[in-house]
Amino acid sequence: MSDNATVTTVSALGNDLAGKYLTFYIGNCTYGVELVHVIEIIGIQDATSVPGVPAYIKGIINLRGRIVPVIDVRLKIGEEEKAYDERTCIIVINWQESLVGLIVDSVSEVIDFSADQLSALPEFSNVNTKKYLSSVCKTGNRLVLNLDCEKFLTDDTVSELHG
Amino acid sequence: MSVFDASMEPMVEMFIYETTTLLEQLDEILIDSEKAQNMTTDNINEIFRIMHTIKGSSAMMGLSSMSELAHHTEDMFFIVREDPSKMHGSLSGTIFDLLFQSSDFFKAEVEAIQENSEEYQPSDASDLTAMIADVIPQLKGLAPVKAPVIKPVAAKESTTAAAPSAPSAPAPQAVKPQDPQGETHAVRVFFEDGCQMENIRAFMLLTQLKDYCDEITSEPENPENNSACSSEIIKNGLLVRFKTSLPLEQISSIIENSVNIKSYEYEGSQSNSTASADAAAAAPHTQVVTDVQSAPVADLTESAPEAAPQEAAAQTARQGTKQSLISVNQIKLDQLMDVMGEIVIAESMVANNPELRNLHLDNFYKSTRQLRKLTDQLQDIVMSIRMVPLSGVFQKMNRIVRDMNKKLGKDVVLNTVGGETEVDKTINDVLADPFMHMIRNAMDHAIESPQDRVAAGKPAEGIITLSAQNVGGEIVITIADDGRGLDRSKILEKAKKNGLLNKPEKDYTEKEIFQLIMLPGFSTNEVATEFSGRGVGMDVVRKNIEKVNGVISIDSKKGVGTTFTVKIPLTLAIVDGMEVAVNNETFTIPITSIRQTFKLSSEIDLLTDTEGTEMVMLRGICFPVIRLHKIYNIDTSVTALEEGIFILVESDSKSACLFVDQLMGEQQVVVKPFPAFLNRYSIKGNGLAGCTIMGDGSISLILDVNNLLNNF
Numbered sequence: 099m100s101d102n103a104t105v106t107t108v109s110a111l112g113n114d115l116a117g118k119y120l121t122f123y124i125g126n127c128t129y130g131v132e133l134v135h136v137i138e139i140i141g142i143q144d145a146t147s148v149p150g151v152p153a154y155i156k157g158i159i160n161l162r163g164r165i166v167p168v169i170d171v172r173l174k175i176g177e178e179e180k181a182y183d184e185r186t187c188i189i190v191i192n193w194q195e196s197l198v199g200l201i202v203d204s205v206s207e208v209i210d211f212s213a214d215q216l217s218a219l220p221e222f223s224n225v226n227t228k229k230y231l232s233s234v235c236k237t238g239n240r241l242v243l244n245l246d247c248e249k250f251l252t253d254d255t256v257s258e259l260h261g
Numbered sequence: 262m263s264v265f266d267a268s269m270e271p272m273v274e275m276f277i278y279e280t281t282t283l284l285e286q287l288d289e290i291l292i293d294s295e296k297a298q299n300m301t302t303d304n305i306n307e308i309f310r311i312m313h314t315i316k317g318s319s320a321m322m323g324l325s326s327m328s329e330l331a332h333h334t335e336d337m338f339f340i341v342r343e344d345p346s347k348m349h350g351s352l353s354g355t356i357f358d359l360l361f362q363s364s365d366f367f368k369a370e371v372e373a374i375q376e377n378s379e380e381y382q383p384s385d386a387s388d389l390t391a392m393i394a395d396v397i398p399q400l401k402g403l404a405p406v407k408a409p410v411i412k413p414v415a416a417k418e419s420t421t422a423a424a425p426s427a428p429s430a431p432a433p434q435a436v437k438p439q440d441p442q443g444e445t446h447a448v449r450v451f452f453e454d455g456c457q458m459e460n461i462r463a464f465m466l467l468t469q470l471k472d473y474c475d476e477i478t479s480e481p482e483n484p485e486n487n488s489a490c491s492s493e494i495i496k497n498g499l500l501v502r503f504k505t506s507l508p509l510e511q512i513s514s515i516i517e518n519s520v521n522i523k524s525y526e527y528e529g530s531q532s533n534s535t536a537s538a539d540a541a542a543a544a545p546h547t548q549v550v551t552d553v554q555s556a557p558v559a560d561l562t563e564s565a566p567e568a569a570p571q572e573a574a575a576q577t578a579r580q581g582t583k584q585s586l587i588s589v590n591q592i593k594l595d596q597l598m599d600v601m602g603e604i605v606i607a608e609s610m611v612a613n614n615p616e617l618r619n620l621h622l623d624n625f626y627k628s629t630r631q632l633r634k635l636t637d638q639l640q641d642i643v644m645s646i647r648m649v650p651l652s653g654v655f656q657k658m659n660r661i662v663r664d665m666n667k668k669l670g671k672d673v674v675l676n677t678v679g680g681e682t683e684v685d686k687t688i689n690d691v692l693a694d695p696f697m698h699m700i701r702n703a704m705d706h707a708i709e710s711p712q713d714r715v716a717a718g719k720p721a722e723g724i725i726t727l728s729a730q731n732v733g734g735e736i737v738i739t740i741a742d743d744g745r746g747l748d749r750s751k752i753l754e755k756a757k758k759n760g761l762l763n764k765p766e767k768d769y770t771e772k773e774i775f776q777l778i779m780l781p782g783f784s785t786n787e788v789a790t791e792f793s794g795r796g797v798g799m800d801v802v803r804k805n806i807e808k809v810n811g812v813i814s815i816d817s818k819k820g821v822g823t824t825f826t827v828k829i830p831l832t833l834a835i836v837d838g839m840e841v842a843v844n845n846e847t848f849t850i851p852i853t854s855i856r857q858t859f860k861l862s863s864e865i866d867l868l869t870d871t872e873g874t875e876m877v878m879l880r881g882i883c884f885p886v887i888r889l890h891k892i893y894n895i896d897t898s899v900t901a902l903e904e905g906i907f908i909l910v911e912s913d914s915k916s917a918c919l920f921v922d923q924l925m926g927e928q929q930v931v932v933k934p935f936p937a938f939l940n941r942y943s944i945k946g947n948g949l950a951g952c953t954i955m956g957d958g959s960i961s962l963i964l965d966v967n968n969l970l971n972n973f
Binding site: 135144147148149150151152155158159160161163164165166167191194195196198235251 | 308598599600601821845892893894895933934935936937938939942943944946947949952958959960961
């Protein structure tokens with residue numbers, strides 16, 4: 099059962115969400131997702147599995163009466179499955195008027211990127227992960243890979259190589 | 262430039278709602294009355310009241326054409342009310358037509374306002390108004406000699422054409438008729454909370470009363486000139502002092518019939534010329550009528566245990582149901598549902614808190630059980646709020662049939678069955694349009710003219726049957742006519758001409774041919790009529806029904822009739838389900854498709870065919886076994902057929918035994934569709950109809966037995 103006390107309604111933080119990214123970890127990599135899409139972050143909860151869907155769709159959860167499908171980002175980008183722990187979170191994003199949950203290893207922080215900090219994808223990056231990314235950004239000594247929600251959610255093929 | 266100024270904006274919505282509700286009532290009354298060829302006194306009073314309210318509220322909104330028309334209709338009914346026998350006379354047909362037309366005019370206006378109140382421009386109703394004005398003298402001419410006392414009033418009514426009319430129903434309270442003249446009565450009127458512009462409403466009331474009373478004074482004075490006195494009116498009410506020659510009941514019913522009156526209080530009378538004993542008796546007689554509208558409901562509950570006169574009871578009940586409805590924004594209902602879900606989850610978090618384990622807390626568990634019971638109840642209520650009966654949609658169809666009968670010169674009766682079947686509000690809203698199309702099609706194309714029908718050996722009267730029922734967790738709605746049926750060769754010909762065929766003509770089965778009529782750009786009638794035949798009909802119908810995940814099928818026999826069957830899968834509907842468990846997962850099987858549950862015992866034979874399909878023999882019939890854990894890849898410890906339990910389920914054409922770990926119990930569930938995100942996967946093909954949220958906040962998947970049996 100989710101610990102509802104930790105629910106953070108990120109979308110309430112302010113109107114000016116453009117250029118803000120919520121970063122999260124998958125293994126050692128930092129990923130970012132545009133804050134405008136993010137509805138909230140909730141703790142991991144048991145999903146009801148649904149037959150007939152790809153393995154990376156863990157199933158559906160009940161979010162205050164709404165049925166929300168949850169995707170394990172690890173599996174989707176071709177990483178190995180990892181047991182969920184107390185740091186595992188579900189980032190609920192709004193996609194085409196409906197909610198989708200992304201299971202991530204842990205949530206990091208909200209970073210403000212200016213347009214010139216964002217750069218196009220470098221040529222050498224892994225092709226399979228790359229198809230889900232919109233841009234990369236260097237902040238401090240970290241590289242943040244920004245997910246393109248549209249590509250990430252509509253492309254059905256699972257990357258086979260590790261990113 | 263908008264017709265409504267900015268200060269009216271908040272009232273527009275209320276006006277729309279109020280008027281729409283009234284018009285729906287009006288239509289219902291009219292259809293019923295016309296069918297019965299008779300109008301009861303109640304109905305006449307009701308129509309009168311409706312027109313009166315519409316007149317008042319539209320005048321307040323500054324919609325003069327609407328209020329004019331309502332005013333004339335009211336005039337017409339004033340005469341009818343005095344002598345209901347006129348509704349049987351030669352003019353009754355005209356009156357009904359005028360009423361229907363007026364109702365349509367109001368509806369069109371309200372719709373126009375609803376669509377865009379900024380750019381709305383009132384339409385002209387002068388034609389209708391003139392027609393009604395023509396009928397009024399004719400009606401009066403027919404008046405029998407009786408009721409001569411009242412007649413002058415009626416005459417005055419229609420000639421002055423400005424005065425609102427008198428009471429609709431006898432006033433419920435027993436205020437004695439007062440000796441006329443000389444006495445000043447005082448009435449304190451309170452307006453509904455939040456009805457806004459109290460000062461204007463006060464002014465309207467005063468203007469209305471002016472026609473019946475002399476020497477009207479009010480406190481505060483001249484409310485229309487000073488909007489600041491609104492707050493005073495809200496606080497202290499509007500005190501009206503007047504002298505009248507009319508009986509007091511009449512005045513009180515005028516007040517009652519005005520819009521937005523919450524309550525009024527008769528504060529007594531002061532006689533300044535003749536201090537009659539009567540007046541003295543009446544002076545301390547302070548009458549408080551709280552909430553004029555819902556008073557009858559209270560009456561009913563009080564008098565119910567006694568054998569109250571049936572007619573009176575029926576009337577109060579009718580008024581009661583009407584007034585106990587309120588409109589709620591759907592968004593609020595969605596929010597309520599969300600919060601409800603949270604409460605259920607929170608409740609189970611408290612009751613099953615791991616920190617409480619191993620503690621003996623008898624009182625605590627007693628309280629949590631109580632809480633559980635209440636949340637369950639609350640959940641039931643919340644979920645049922647969204648359900649509305651289909652009767653509203655059916656009612657609209659009655660109206661269409663009636664209008665088309667008149668215009669096409671046909672004689673068609675609409676039978677409706679199962680109007681009480683409940684569907685979610687969203688589905689209900691989507692269904693009205695496609696049904697209207699189908700009924701129109703049936704009226705226009707399918708059912709022959711009375712002459713042709715008689716020639717074909719059928720009764721002259723055509724019948725369209727509209728029925729709805731909850732079958733196997735599906736809402737099945739059929740629209741059947743006894744018309745000429747679909748002409749296969751004509752459909753094929755037409756489809757060919759329009760290039761809709763994609764295989765050789767003779768390869769089409771009957772069903773496929775019928776399905777052709779639902780393709781875009783198909784219409785079999787050579788001549789497009791006012792009602793149908795523009796070739797957009799049936800494909801729009803199909804699209805609308807598919808919007809709510811429904812399917813439509815057609816069955817037709819030449820010369821006998823056509824039946825359209827619309828099946829709406831359980832989406833959003835409430836079903837009775839049996840909860841079953843397979844390992845940790847729960848599934849819901851609609852009770853309607855369950856025939857039997859049983860455990861394997863020595864009397865039941867277990868068979869295996871050459872391909873390894875397991876079967877059980879029950880009463881001499883073999884049923885294949887479907888192991889749920891196998892088809893859904895669930896790891897469970899219960900794999901031996903002896904340990905689990907079998908559920909014999911049945912679809913349209915097949916039966917099978919589902920094998921599950923255990924039964925959890927029966928429960929009513931609200932079906933939720935799978936998230937749109939999952940639509941591209943074949944979940945439906947896997948025999949799942951949707952999901953539902955259980956009492957503990959977990960999700961259970963609902964099996965679609967039809968699909969399940971067809972695919973496994």
